[in-house]
Every structure is written in structure tokens, then in C-alpha cells.
Amino acid sequence: MYKVFVNDVPIILSTQKNIGSNYTNIPIKKAKIKRLIKQIEAGELLYLNLYHKKERKLLKHLKKQLKVVKAGGGLVLNPKNEILFIYRNKKWDLPKGKMEKGESMEETALREVEEETHVEGLEIHSFLQITYHIINRNDKYKLKETHWYEMKTSFDGKLIPETSEGIKKAKWKNFEQTQKALKKSYANIKLLFPQEYLVQHPNDRIG
Template identity: 65%
Template sequence: MYKVFVNDIPIILSTEEDMGEKYTSLSLKEANFTTIIKNINKGKLLYVNLYHKKEEKLIKHLLKKLPVVTAAGGLVYNEKGEMLFIHRNGRWDLPKGKVEKKESLEDGAIREVEEETGVKDLKISDFLLKTYHIFQRGGKYKLKVTHWYEMRTNYTGPLVPEESEGIKKAKWKNEKKAIKALEKSYANIKLLFPAEMLSGYAKDRVS
């Protein structure tokens, strides 16, 4: 199963034709993404399941539906175990951006983190996952596929938000502050964090 986000509403890609009464289920192969996206944006669709009987075909068919923008970014930790966030368009986010032609995903991820935050001496420690979200540019819908990497750094210098990209702040946050920032973030960004980390903090706030 995969999630493709339109704003914070996920379109589910699955092998299950029936996901329950609240879901509108459509064949992925035959689905009209423009119509689906417009209905989501109008509030007419909140639960969408696009199915194909073969799991290996889910992403293959998705990539045929919309022009694809390949991006890469990082969940960056410093030596204190703090995580690097940026603030843009009124929400907390993680540094990422479009990968350039002939640039590797890893190099693109490191370059984008450096450009958007000023952090240097970055080393990739692990590949995390890919996220999928749909955005509109020039009147056309596009699919952004972002490749996320865990990174480490011993950098202790100043953080320099890339203002030309609309980034207002770049901040190191400990676990507690990171989870609070995620309350004002994006649904696809939350996928990068362990579920137990999110649920554990929620329990602390209730108790």
C-alpha cells in the first residue's frame, strides 16, 4: 500500500478493491487523476482507494498518470541528537528540493539541505523512504516523488535559511520540540518519524 498526498489528504494505492464503506474505490489503471484531485480540493472526496491486483504495478501505473518531479531531502541529526527543521509557508518542514540533471539522488539531497539551511559536513547514514504528493504548477498537476535520507553532521555553525526559496527559519529541535513542530507540518513529513515516537508523545500530553 502507498499514500499519495493531495495537500494532506491521502490517495491510497492498494491491491484491495474494497477498503470499506467510506472509501471510493476506483481502478488505478482507469482512474482520471485530474478529476480525482479537483474533487478532493472541493471537499467532495476524502477517502479514495485506487486499486490494482498486482502490487508491483501500483507505482508503475501511478508514474504514468502525471508528470513526475524527482526530489530528495534529509532528516538531519546533529551530535546532540537534535533534528533539523525549516519553516516555510506557515508550516514546519524538512529540507528538500528538486534533483538536478545528471545529479545522484544522494548528492541532490545533500546539496538541497546545504542550500536551504547552511548546514555543512553532511553524511548520509541511511535511506528512509519515498514520499509522493501532487502539486499544481503553471496550471498543471504534477507528482513529486521525494527520496528521503537520514543524515548526520557535526556542524555547529549558524543556520542560514534560504530566503529566496521562502524559508523563514531553520532550527535544530530536540525530540519534544520536533513532535510539536509536526503538529504544524505536512502529513507526508510525519511518515518519516517512527510511529512510537509520535504516539509516545501524544500519551505524555494526555497524562
């Protein structure tokens, strides 16, 4: 199963013809993807399951209808186990960006994290997962495929947000601060975190 987000609404890609009474279930081979995305954006469709009996065919069929933009990003930890966040478009996000020609995905992820926050000394610790969401560029829908890596650094210098990319802040956040930040983040970012980060802290009285 895959989740492909339109804003924070997930399109489910699955091998099951019916995943619940709330869902509109459509064979992915017959789905008019762009029309369905517009319905989701308009709030007319909130539960959508696109299915195919072979799981490996799900993304293949989606990618036939949407151009893919590949990106890399990082969930970065320092020695205090604080996590590196950026603040852009009134949301807390993790640093990431588009792959450039000739780069490996790991090189993309490291470069983008460094460019967006000016953090130094990054090392990739492990691969996390791939997330998918729909973007609209010049009135054309595209599928953004982001490869995420857990990274570590001992850098304790000043973080500098890349303002030319619309980033207002770059900050390290501890466990409780991360819990709060994730309330003002994106659904696909939340997929990268263990459940304990997504449960409201008992001392958090906001919201």
C-alpha cells in the same frame, strides 16, 4: 500499498478492491486522476482507494497520467540527536528539493539540505523511504517523488535559512520540540518519524 498525498489527504494505492466502507474504490487503470484530485481539493472526496491486482503496476499507471518531479531531502541529526527543520509557508518541514540534471539522488539530497539551511559536514547514514504528493505548477498537476535519507553532522555553526526559497527559519529541535513541530507539518513528513514523535507529549498543553 502506497500513499499519495493531495495536501494532507492520502490517495491509497493498493492491491485490494475494497479497503473500507468509507472509501471510493476505483481500478487505477480506469481512474481519471486529475478529476479525482480536483474533487479532493474541493473537499468532495476524502477517502479514495485506487487498486490493481499487481502492486508494481500501481505507480506505473499513476505516472502515465502525471508528470513526475524527482526530489531528495534529509532528516538530519546532530550529536545531541536534534533534528534539523525548516519553516516555510507556515509549516515546519524538512529540507528537500528538486533533482538537477546529472546528479545522483544522494547528491541532490545533500545539496538541497546544504542550500536550504547552510549546514555543513553532512554525511548520509541510511536511506529512509520515498514519499509521494501531488503538486500544482502552472495549473498542471505533477507527482512529486521525494527520496529521503537520514543524515548526520557535527556542525555547530549558525544555520541560515535560504530566504530566496521562501524559508523563514532553519532550526535544530529536540524530541519535545519535534513533537510540537510535527503538529504543524505535513502528513508525508510525519511518515518519516517513529510513532513516539507523533504522540502528544504530556507537558504539551497546546492544542
